[in-house]
Amino acid sequence: MRLGLLALFWMLCAAPLAAQSWIADLSDDGGYAGAIVTYPGVGMGFNCAARSIQNKPIMDTMWFESTVAPPYQFQIEVGDKLIPTDPWERSDIVLFLDQTGYRLPTVGWNEMDGGWQVNLSMTDASIRSLQSTSRMVLQVGTQAAWEIPVVGLGPALEKARQFCAATWIATGYPPPPGFGAITAAAPVAPTLAPAAQSGVFQLPSQIQAFADKQCQGAAAIQASALQAGDLDNDGHPDVTVNWRDVTCAGQSFNTFCGAANCSIDVFMSSRGYVNPVQMLGTSVGIGPHRTGRLALGIGGTYGLCGETGCDTPWLWTGTDFEQIP
Helix, strand or coil: CCCCHHHHHHHHCCCCCCCCCCEEEEEECCCEEEEEEECCCCCEEEEEEEECCCCCCHHHCCCCCCCCCCCCEEEEEECCCCCCCCCCEECCEEEEECCEEEECCCEEEECCCCEEEEEEECCCHHHHHHCCCCCEEEEECCCEEEEECCCCHHHHHHHHHHHHHHHHHHCCCCCCCCCCCCCCCCCCCCCCCCHHHHCCCCCCHHHHHHHHHHHCCCEEECHHHEEEECCCCCCCCEEEEEHHHEEECCCCCCCCECCCCEEEEEECHHHCCCCCEEEEECEEEEEECCCCCEEEEEECCHHHHHHHCCCCCEEECCCCEEECC
């Protein structure tokens, strides 16, 4: 006997993933201030992006080829492991949140970003439900029904919503009716002091020489491109360079960034600040790890973080970086 999918899909759902949590990664590259909400390995994510108050030319930032949702909308992205890529558009995708089903608008495959995408207003009933649901199931026509974990989803979506809304307001886009309270502080354009005046250690000459070689000429490394901390425990600072904020003389746009993510180099003092470890992401930071050591935190787009989980820090093993919770 064949049972209807709507009556049966709760039994067909995949088992929930191991207890982890949704997180919101916030970044501002000067072109766009963006928030990416992901859960490690789930194959689904949410993002929003507002034009940065720094108002850098788009061609100078990592977003110049990316699809960006309009103000006060979330873009939902889903990988091809959950939704097959044939056909290239689908109108049969339904989100079941607790006992209510929400049919999504037409979902389209974005070949450049490598995922399915659809935009929804932040005031849409489905978005409101996502922030409080206790269970979520993604129904793919009559082909499959996937249970998606919801641990931390509400707070992560709210953190992203507040971050983007504060920037939209600061750049002249008032919230739509019914949006609700905006509690995030309006962003302030950064002021970067020269290293000699701000107390930042002197940039090793090897790093400047490496950047000049990559630029095939003079490279300007902004202070916002640099992070420093003793990642290898040798008593000397190691340095990360986010090429998003490196410009080459004579070039009109950043050649070190792809459709969204940029090159990130990590120069280890134990290597003499040469032969950097190469990574990709939208942002990088150095912070404490539960082991008591310092670790790298790499932020990135859904295409980078959706499967690997950018919330897991990177620790130096002596030869390379490894993600260790």
